[in-house]
Amino acid sequence: MTDPDERAGAEQIERYFQSLSNWGRWGDDDRLGTLNLITPAVRLAAAASVRRGEAVSLAGDLDPENPDPLHAGVSAVHRDSKIGxxxxxxxxxxxxxxxAESISISPHGGNTHLDGLGHYNWDGKTYNGFSIAESTDETGSKHLDVRHASDGIITRGVLLDIAGLFDVEFVERGYAITPEDLLAAEKKQGVRVRSGDALLIHTGNAAAILKDGPLYSTEEKGVLDGVQAGLDVSCLPFLHEREISVMGTDGTHDVQPPRLADFDFARPIHAVSLVGMGLWLIDNMHLTALAAATTRARQWDFLFTALPWRFIGSTSSPLNPVAVL
Structure with a gap:
């Protein structure tokens, strides 16, 4: 028999696909989702966040000799060089x-990468109701690829430092971040996430893995078994109400292990964000240097820039996002 709390949790996630949906909001053929919220006025206002001129990279290295630094289990980086x-x-x-060089990357893994809206589907549908059945292994995503973000993601960024909120170097692995935590971080930092912003959430997860190695909940080191701090599903209404354009974390966004035993609901933040809300996600960012810089400057907003590749059919792009304080 299904546990009542388990059933209620699954039903709530199902409801979020409806109550938090942006399908049709920007037209039936929309491919941008929440990137529509980055208007010219938002970009102009974002420029005012540059007060020091300090630039900070928010990505890890792409290293063929260490292709999976965060132990995601699905990373690959190959480089073939021809000297002369x-x-x-x-x-x-x-x-x-x-x-001369030939490079091959599997970006949906431990590398810093953008998840395009075609990356996830739910019951055969991607964002805005496009059918996944029209996509193929050979051609990739038919309707929603990262090429649609070809103007770049250039907006105001806000870092909510959850590790700083708790005065720790790393948030405890497996901790589920709540909306109350996000609000408390805003209050402590004196900043507010607003429409069109890129929301970055620092837990210290990437830095903890690089320092101490991965932590697993079972003997089998499966992709979803790595114990990580991440967002609880209850954060989804906050993300929708604040109208953020893109979200990035130093992990996989979803708290791991999953809160629900039903594997269909193992990644509710990814599923509802990408499919229901049309919210682009950046996985496996490296935010410790930014957290240190914002703390020194007492400034948690900045100009955020990320320029994905114009790759037809691809639902992902390696990224080197940069914050300019």
């Missing part, structure tokens, strides 16, 4: 020369 491009391809020597 001119001689190799043209068969002649010259005083000038170059290095």
């Amino acid at each position: 491009e001119v001689e190799h391809f043209l068969g002649r020597k010259a005083r000038w020369d170059a290095i």
Whole structure:
């Protein structure tokens, strides 16, 4: 028999697909979702967040010798270099020369990457009601790929430092962040998340894994078994009400292990955000340096920039997001 709390939790997630839906909000053919909230006025206002001129990278390295630094289990980075491009391809020597390269990346893993709206589907539908049945393994996403963000994600960013809220280096792994935590961080930092913002949430998860290694809840090191602090499903209404354009965390967004035993509901933040709300997500950011910089400056808002690749059919893009304080 299903536990009553388990059943109620699953039913609430199902309701969120309806009550928090942005389907049709920007038209039946919309491919941008919450990126529509980054208006010219929002970009102009975001420029006012630059008060020091300090730039901070929010990504980890892409390293073929260490392709899965956060132990996500699905990362791959390959580079094939040809030293001496001119001689190799043209068969002649010259005083000038170059290095030719071929690069292959599996971005949906431990690398810092953008999840496009076509990455998740629920009951066969992606954001705005597009059918996943029209996508194929060969061509990728038919309707929703990262190319639709080709103007870039350039907006005001806000860091909510949950580790700082608790005065710890790393939030306890497996901790479920609540809406009350988000509100408390806003109050402590004297900042408010507003429409069009990029919301970044610092838990210290990435830094903890790099320092101490991964933590697993079972003997089998499955993709979803890594114990991480993340958002509780109850945070979804906060994200919708504040009308954020994109969200990034130093983990996989969803608290792990999942709160519900039903595997259908293992990633409710991803599923409801990407499919229901059309909210773009950035996984596995490295936010410890930004948390330190914002604390020193006593400034938790900044100009946020992220420029995904224009890749037709791809639902992901490796990123080097940058915050400018």
